Amino acid sequence: MNPILTAIQKSAIRIKHAIDVKDIGYSQEQNSSGETQLQLDIQSDLIIEEELSQIEGVHTIASEEKEEPMILNENGHYFIAFDPLDGSSLVDVNLSVGSIFGIYEGAFTPEKMVASCYVVYGPRVELVFAYEGKVKLYLLQNGEFEYVKEIHLNEKGKINAPGGTQQCWAPFHKTMIDSFFARGYRLRYSGGMVPDLHQILLKGGGLFSYPGASDKPEGKLRMLFEVFPFAFIFETAGGKAVDGTIRVLEKNPRHVHDTSPCFFGSCDEINEVISVYAGQQ
Known part of the structure; x- marks a missing residue:
């Protein structure tokens, strides 16, 4: 290595x-x-x-x-x-x-x-x-x-980095994102996946989200090049990575350029994402 x-x-x-x-x-x-x-x-x-x-x-x-x-x-x-x-x-x-x-x-x-x-x-x-x-x-x-x-993530963070086009979000997703802000989470979103996730890791935790939406039902970020590498890093650092319902590292792309919705963060935030998305099944 x-x-x-x-x-x-x-x-x-x-x-x-x-x-x-x-x-x-x-x-x-x-x-x-x-x-x-x-x-x-x-x-x-x-x-x-x-x-x-x-x-x-x-x-x-x-x-x-x-x-x-x-x-x-x-x-x-x-x-x-x-x-x-x-x-x-x-x-x-x-x-x-x-x-x-x-x-x-x-x-x-x-x-x-x-x-x-x-x-x-x-x-x-x-x-x-x-x-x-x-x-x-x-x-x-x-x-x-x-x-x-x-680098180690805390159980709970303070940063909220929501990706995607907001008018294309599902209503329940927008409600969830707004609820984090209502509890004092700070908006940190540069439009770059790497710097935003780097900030969450170095500041101890929070939530990065790029959901499936009406314009991109399968998300925008590619599994092999973006989603899986960061999922591996976040899990190794003590956090979690899901697509809304399942752990992203349990997904298998059919093509090298397949995409997936993704949520990266500390355990507290990701557990909330799982709970919210489970209620929509």
Whole structure:
């Protein structure tokens, strides 16, 4: 696992440099979801592919920017799914963005997930890595990632980060979100999945939600690249991750780009989500 973490760290340093200097305009290409790719999306994808291709243990990679998985080494046993630059459209307004990695052993299924990682490119570059029951925070300093601390979620938090188009929410979902605010939860929503979930983790807890809605019944966020990696991190840190009714790590995508509704948070908030959604069955 150390060579993979080292490759991710090298990728992050190169992506940070690309963010600082790269043309952030749109390309003429579209990704697997039909979204027009930014130059930075393409560059970040190529950087990660290049770094992971040097690791003998990596069998296959799947990227949010690629239609199909790519075999790198037939003798490898790790399968790595990644979103090269999540929230890349926020770069031009200088908000934080990130890279997300799900590391699987033998196949792209949640029961095969053995580690996950994300990087935040903000005022500081930070990396969070979940492996063997621990979630560790690293900080980029003087060209190297240095260990800072372990991350643990509290039983209950104070942050509410609701995603999706509100006019498309189910009424019961809006009532639930409003009830958190009525109890003093603070709104923290940048439009970037990585910085919002990073804040919840580092501030001790809360709720991030991206429900199924009338415009996106199956949610927007992709299971392999976004939902599963953060579910693994939140569960390892002592929190929970569900799709409203079931644990997201019990779901099995039919295609590498399948999406799912998702709720991440500390136990108290997620238990409330489960209770509210159970009442709608």
